[in-house]
Amino acid sequence: MDNERKTCADGPAPPEPARFLWRGPLFWLPVATGLGLVAAWIAVVVQVDFGRSPLVILPLLVGVGLGAMLVGLMRLAQVGHRPTIVIGTVAIALATVASQHYIGYLKTYRWPRQNANLLVPQALSVVDFDEYMQQRAKNGLSLPWGYTARNRLAWLVWAIDGLLVLGATLSVVVPGVRLPYCNRCLSWYRVIRSGRIDVEASRALAEVVGLVVPDRAGAARYRLLACNAGCGPAGLDLSWEQPSRNTSSNRTWLNPQQHNQLTQALDKINAQQHSSPSAASNRNQRKLGD
Ligand SMILES: [Zn+2]
Numbered sequence: 012m013d014n015e016r017k018t019c020a021d022g023p024a025p026p027e028p029a030r031f032l033w034r035g036p037l038f039w040l041p042v043a044t045g046l047g048l049v050a051a052w053i054a055v056v057v058q059v060d061f062g063r064s065p066l067v068i069l070p071l072l073v074g075v076g077l078g079a080m081l082v083g084l085m086r087l088a089q090v091g092h093r094p095t096i097v098i099g100t101v102a103i104a105l106a107t108v109a110s111q112h113y114i115g116y117l118k119t120y121r122w123p124r125q126n127a128n129l130l131v132p133q134a135l136s137v138v139d140f141d142e143y144m145q146q147r148a149k150n151g152l153s154l155p156w157g158y159t160a161r162n163r164l165a166w167l168v169w170a171i172d173g174l175l176v177l178g179a180t181l182s183v184v185v186p187g188v189r190l191p192y193c194n195r196c197l198s199w200y201r202v203i204r205s206g207r208i209d210v211e212a213s214r215a216l217a218e219v220v221g222l223v224v225p226d227r228a229g230a231a232r233y234r235l236l237a238c239n240a241g242c243g244p245a246g247l248d249l250s251w252e253q254p255s256r257n258t259s260s261n262r263t264w265l266n267p268q269q270h271n272q273l274t275q276a277l278d279k280i281n282a283q284q285h286s287s288p289s290a291a292s293n294r295n296q297r298k299l300g301d
Contacts, residue, residue: 023244023264026200029091029192039090040099046080047103051110059118066155070172074179077107081180082187086199091192096184104180108173116143191246193238200246204235208280213251215276220247220263227254235273245270 054073081100090096120143151159152168160168191200208216210224213231217224229252236246243265250260265273 023266025246025262025264026191026238026244027194028093030194031092031095032090032197034088035090035092035095035099039084039088039095040103042088043081043084043099043103044106046084047077047107048110048114050077050080051107051114054111055114055118059115066168066172067175070175071179073107073111074104074176075183077104077176078180078183078187081184085184085187089198091188091197091199093188096188097181100180100184101177104177105173107180108176112144112169113140116140119143191236193240193242195242196238196240198239200236200238202234203237204277205233206281207232208284210251212280212283213249215280216247216249216273219269219272219276220249220265222249222261222263225251225253229253233277235277243267243270245273247273 050073053076054069057069078100081096081103085091085096120138148162148165151161152165154160154168192198193200208231210228210231213228213233214224216231216233231249231251233250234248236248237243245265247263247265248260249263
């Protein structure tokens, strides 16, 4: 399990949740909605122009791609207010699904192309979107093994398709908002240093932050977190591999003195690993921008 969090008793409090900023609804939301339209457009091109509509796989790909774009934009714009992000993500994912149908309608009736795989080829008299959807449901959707979903079953397939897009999008966005956010310099915390170290080396780090190395602990992983301006407090994630199925994970917030001690301990561990034959296994990343 990687979800246990502890704060050092005498250490600083964790950063407060990100506060609301207008850049969320005024910048992130409109641009993210535009990215949703791009995802919808690509999905329709795959279906209409290339004649491919793989069930399950296509909505999952759309959702994962949309989620990655939303998280990237969230970090680029340094928007951290979680309710804005989560509610916005749900709205954008649902709008993306609806847009897919509407773009399909536009491509079929408003901007038809020769040789395109029209979604309702025989319903040439259909003019509005509502009629288009009814006609599509009546004509039926092709399912694997020669089945066709018609009428209510077609709507059910579309509903499932929409939920898959929504679920896949959230599966990317929700873990993306788990890092802390600094309300002082308005930036997401990022990993500035990380690596895998042996249990002996991990004792030095555990000592700095007042943690006890678990019994029968194996190799440890650490991540040092900080905001862009280094306002503090810095965070340390420390976890150990254990013979049982789980790893034990701890997040500790560091005061300036602990931060200095930890940096020195990491430098020492780094130097030892580089001078030992097992240096190849060391994956320490130096501070970004160094
Ligand atoms: Zn900061």
